[in-house]
Amino acid sequence: MATRKRSHPALPSTTQERAPENLGLHIRELRSERRWSLSELSSRSGIAASTLSKVENDTLSLTYDRLLMVARGFGMSLSEFLAPRGDAGTSSQGIARISWARFGSGERVVTGAYKYDYLCGNLRQKRMIPLVAEVRARTLEEFGPLLRHEGEEFVFVLEGRVEVNTEFYAPEVLEKGEGVYIDSRQGHAYLNASDGVSIILSVNSETPKDNMITD
Structure with missing residues (x-):
C-alpha cells in the first residue's frame, strides 16, 4: 500500500x-x-x-x-x-466535546508580524486558543510595540528558528522542536530568526467570560 x-x-x-x-x-x-x-x-x-x-x-x-x-x-x-456564524453544534461544555484541527483548517488573520490560523473555531467556548502562525517580522522595529494580553501561552517551533523577546528577560532563540511558556501580560514578540520560513504552534489561555468587563 x-x-x-x-x-x-x-x-x-x-x-x-x-x-x-x-x-x-x-x-x-x-x-x-x-x-x-x-x-x-x-x-x-x-x-x-x-x-x-x-x-x-x-x-x-x-x-x-x-x-x-x-x-x-x-x-x-x-x-x-x-466561531463561524450560526454554528452552535459544538458549543456546550460537556465532557464529550471534540474538534479536529484538519489540514489547512483554521480562521485566518493576517498582520504585519504574523499570519495566524486560529484552530478548532467551531468550539465556541474554550479554555485555550490554539493557533498556528507564520512568524514574519525579523526585527523589533519591524514588529512594532510588544504584545500584551491576559492569560498565559505556550509556543512551540514547528519550522525554522524563532527569537523570543520579552519585557523582563534577555532574548532567546528557539530551534525547531523547542518551546517556551510565558505569562502573556508581559510584553512579548516572536521574531523570525531563520533565513527561510518560521512557523510556530501557540496555545493561549482564554479569559473566562465571567471575568470580562463589557460595560
Missing part, C-alpha cells in the same frame, strides 16, 4: 479563506446587529474608531491582543468571536 506523503500544513493565502470569511465584514455585522456606531464599539473595546473603520474596510487587520479587545467589546470570548 502506498504511503501518503504529508507536507507541512500550508497556511491559507488570504484573509477571506476562513471563517469568519472577512474580519471587517464580521465586525460590521456584529455591530449592525446591536445597532452600534463605530464610536460605540470604540468606547466598549478601547480601540480607536478610525482603526476599527480601517479593519471594516479591509485596509488593516488586528493583532491577537486587539482581537481580544474587540471580542470583549462585544461581550464575547475570543473563541465565540472567531
